[in-house]
Amino acid sequence: MFKPFIRLLAFFAKEVAEIRRQPRLLLSLVLGPFLILLIFGLGFSGEQPRLQTILVVPPERQNDPRIQVFRERIEQANFEVVGVTTDEQQAVEAMRGSDGAIDVVEVLPADLDELFGRQEQSTIRVLYNEIDPTQEQWIQYLSYVQVKELNSALLLTAISGSREQAGGLQQFISSTRQEIQQIQSGLAVAQNPETRAAIRRLRTNSGLILAGLALASQSDANQRAQSDLQAIQRSLDALDQAAESGRVDEQRRRLEEINQNLSQVEQVAAQITTVPPEVLVSPLTSVPENLAQLEPNFIAFYAPGVLALLLQHMAVTLASLSLVRENLLGSTELFRVAPVGSMQILIGKYFGFILTIALIMVALVGLMVANIPIGDTGYTFGLAVPFVGDLVWFAVSVLLVTVASLGLGFLISAVSTSESQAVQLSMITLLAAVFFSGFFLPLQNFQAFARWLAYLLPVTHGVRAFQDTMLRGRLPSDETFVWLGSIALVCFLLAWRIWRKNLKRR
Amino acid sequence: MTQRTTNAVIQMQHVTKRFGTKEAVSDVSLEVPQGQIFGLVGPSGCGKTTTIRMMTGVYTPTEGQMRVLGATPENFEKRVRERIGYMPQLFVLYPTLTVWENLNFVASLYGLNWFRRRKRLKMLLDFVELRSARDTLAGNVSGGMKRRLELACSLVHNPELLFADEPTAGVDPVLRGKFWEHFRQLKAEGHTLVVTTQYVSEVEYCDQVAVMRNGRLLMVQTPDDLRRQALGGEIIRLTVDAEDELNARRLLHKMPFVEQFSRPHGAPTGTLDIYVKDAGTALPEVIGGLGQDPTIDMRHAEEYKPPFDDIFIILMERAAETDPQSVEAEVINV
Numbered sequence: 044m045f046k047p048f049i050r051l052l053a054f055f056a057k058e059v060a061e062i063r064r065q066p067r068l069l070l071s072l073v074l075g076p077f078l079i080l081l082i083f084g085l086g087f088s089g090e091q092p093r094l095q096t097i098l099v100v101p102p103e104r105q106n107d108p109r110i111q112v113f114r115e116r117i118e119q120a121n122f123e124v125v126g127v128t129t130d131e132q133q134a135v136e137a138m139r140g141s142d143g144a145i146d147v148v149e150v151l152p153a154d155l156d157e158l159f160g161r162q163e164q165s166t167i168r169v170l171y172n173e174i175d176p177t178q179e180q181w182i183q184y185l186s187y188v189q190v191k192e193l194n195s196a197l198l199l200t201a202i203s204g205s206r207e208q209a210g211g212l213q214q215f216i217s218s219t220r221q222e223i224q225q226i227q228s229g230l231a232v233a234q235n236p237e238t239r240a241a242i243r244r245l246r247t248n249s250g251l252i253l254a255g256l257a258l259a260s261q262s263d264a265n266q267r268a269q270s271d272l273q274a275i276q277r278s279l280d281a282l283d284q285a286a287e288s289g290r291v292d293e294q295r296r297r298l299e300e301i302n303q304n305l306s307q308v309e310q311v312a313a314q315i316t317t318v319p320p321e322v323l324v325s326p327l328t329s330v331p332e333n334l335a336q337l338e339p340n341f342i343a344f345y346a347p348g349v350l351a352l353l354l355q356h357m358a359v360t361l362a363s364l365s366l367v368r369e370n371l372l373g374s375t376e377l378f379r380v381a382p383v384g385s386m387q388i389l390i391g392k393y394f395g396f397i398l399t400i401a402l403i404m405v406a407l408v409g410l411m412v413a414n415i416p417i418g419d420t421g422y423t424f425g426l427a428v429p430f431v432g433d434l435v436w437f438a439v440s441v442l443l444v445t446v447a448s449l450g451l452g453f454l455i456s457a458v459s460t461s462e463s464q465a466v467q468l469s470m471i472t473l474l475a476a477v478f479f480s481g482f483f484l485p486l487q488n489f490q491a492f493a494r495w496l497a498y499l500l501p502v503t504h505g506v507r508a509f510q511d512t513m514l515r516g517r518l519p520s521d522e523t524f525v526w527l528g529s530i531a532l533v534c535f536l537l538a539w540r541i542w543r544k545n546l547k548r549r
Numbered sequence: 550m551t552q553r554t555t556n557a558v559i560q561m562q563h564v565t566k567r568f569g570t571k572e573a574v575s576d577v578s579l580e581v582p583q584g585q586i587f588g589l590v591g592p593s594g595c596g597k598t599t600t601i602r603m604m605t606g607v608y609t610p611t612e613g614q615m616r617v618l619g620a621t622p623e624n625f626e627k628r629v630r631e632r633i634g635y636m637p638q639l640f641v642l643y644p645t646l647t648v649w650e651n652l653n654f655v656a657s658l659y660g661l662n663w664f665r666r667r668k669r670l671k672m673l674l675d676f677v678e679l680r681s682a683r684d685t686l687a688g689n690v691s692g693g694m695k696r697r698l699e700l701a702c703s704l705v706h707n708p709e710l711l712f713a714d715e716p717t718a719g720v721d722p723v724l725r726g727k728f729w730e731h732f733r734q735l736k737a738e739g740h741t742l743v744v745t746t747q748y749v750s751e752v753e754y755c756d757q758v759a760v761m762r763n764g765r766l767l768m769v770q771t772p773d774d775l776r777r778q779a780l781g782g783e784i785i786r787l788t789v790d791a792e793d794e795l796n797a798r799r800l801l802h803k804m805p806f807v808e809q810f811s812r813p814h815g816a817p818t819g820t821l822d823i824y825v826k827d828a829g830t831a832l833p834e835v836i837g838g839l840g841q842d843p844t845i846d847m848r849h850a851e852e853y854k855p856p857f858d859d860i861f862i863i864l865m866e867r868a869a870e871t872d873p874q875s876v877e878a879e880v881i882n883v
Contacts, residue, residue: 046627046660053657057646064645064686373641380605380635381658382627 050383054391055398058365062399073406076353080411080426084342093123094146094185097134101153105129113151116196120189122147138172147171147182167193195325212268212312215252216305219245219275223298223305226282230291238294242283249276268311275304336516337429346411346428347513348482351505354404354441355448356473361396362452363465366542371462375546385543389535393449400445432512440508440519443527447501450534457541476502501530556583558710558741559604564613566599573599575764576613581743581757586736588755589745592865596764597745598638601714604743605635618710631659634708638715638745640695644688648679648698651687652705659706673701676731693724700731711735713744717751729754749861760861762868772857779860779867782808783828785835786853790846791819797845804838806831819848828852 285293413425459465479497508519559581606622677697825831
């Protein structure tokens, strides 16, 4: 047989035999991730915990029934009111001394009754004592949602009031039109006292309607109605002056103006009465619709990421210890004398590890996707992770991630002078993988330079490729293959170069 | 010092090896003839391993020229490497592989065909008496078995030239004897062996011995010549009645071939070591000369070969006299 091939197979067989001698390692590599995913799936609810909140109310509002309504609204926004007090200082102290049991102190404003009468916004103060930036963002977001919710509720109440006012507005429009007809028919009579009496009635009625609207709400429609009514009042004043002086043309022009403004008020009144208050408060709403082939649960979503993370870690660890062990064991002395080259050693090791990892992956993926009923117990064996993609492309992705990760491991091994150094570098790689691979934190959240670091890790592309093939049922992107191929090639060449230098006769 | 031989498989000409400023081997010139057991002997740190590593191509000489099997070691081609076997000083095989797997691995390194390999490995396991341990993990076998496994590994491809770096270090005397038995068997099969050892008594088994000290080559001799050179000739040990020692001394003084004589350290009265050039010719004359005197009761006379431990000490002491500064650094294992 071809001698170089036999030499290459020497390392292949040696690596496989050495790993085969460690059944506990193999078992932990397969069962470890499986059990972690299983416990994760059983134990993770996926819901954000409710914020434990102490509500601080103004002393004079302590027994106000509206506080209860307010509290219900707050609790709809993921806040759990665990206490109500009037003493802000006491509430803050309680939060500080609670060791995380109290998340938030929410202080309601004293001027609840004057919300629309004032010319500025009122503030609900949300106090928290948090060092976790994610939790802090969560509190800020929920506070924003809560205030939006409260504002909507207040607007809804106000608009409901507007609708009552709008009923009066329509009566006002109807009576005003009649009065205007009468005024128009009496225009021929100079300084007609009935005309002026009608103008005063209209002036009084419009004032009353305007005051009612001002008290009702500050919705857009309401404001437009008020504006139009004010215009009508100005026209009525001008009409009164024209009637007093007997200028008929001027009276006609003013009556025309009033008619036009009445038409506008009529439109607004129609809108206020016909459009539901909910639509007026929130004209836009959203209906989310997921077009993905699957809507995986948490286990299924994280399974490809766990697989990629484990694959990289396994390959990096195996390879990183490999060359450094040869150095420490002294086998390199044997290799320097024997008719074997650095390339043969490296490629033989690649093949040995690829076979080992492939077998582990088959077992692991099998356990993940298995969904076998256990008798009539109602339970199933396996994690039932869906697999909707092409198995061949998945295998290609696994192979590429494996080769790239082995390259990274061999590079670590080639530059390490001790086992502890190799282990340390492997752990740093794992840490980088957890933070930057997009497994937990989305890549989009990182600055560009950090994303480049992420792209240098095989696991980053592995997570995406495995999710694509397993959950989305589509091929991994060309970019994924280019990145993985490049990492594999560059790491291999660098590792080979350094290893060859180490192995060189001195 | 260098003996010019036509069939030398190793030739070293003024070879020096330095590691930084430290000179591990200084100006060594020697030749190893084909089909011999060539011993490299000397105290720890004298440069034996460095020399053997240069011969195998692990190290490159800083100065001088070397040829092994007709090639320069640092540029050994694969074909030349396939003719060389190497048994390193330390155990460099895999403790997590079995004895058989280790052998199989090394056989693959040398490109041994799978069909031939099985038979060869079995034969080697028999040769080093490890057949019963073939499925035992190398990490679980005794130190002596590890050394035998390494010997088997170094022979797996049936090399023409075998380098064994301290193969008997830390091995019990019985096993040491077996190792040398193996080496003699290999020599008989036509192999050339270069063996380093700290056990100077083992030079007896070598055809030629190179004695090293502080990186320098003191001499290359056959074991007998080494002894002769150390002692300045050969020794006849004579035993007479204690009361006759004086008469015997008087007669010995008169014999022209006797260079000197003395009572060995710690020996009883009546025992004398007689130093002559050639014990073979001198012994009959000593026996005849003393036998003519009826007053001398001669009890025993024979050629005496002192152990190489003693020879080695004499050589080292003599070398230390010419280079006294380096004596403290030596560790002599006798």
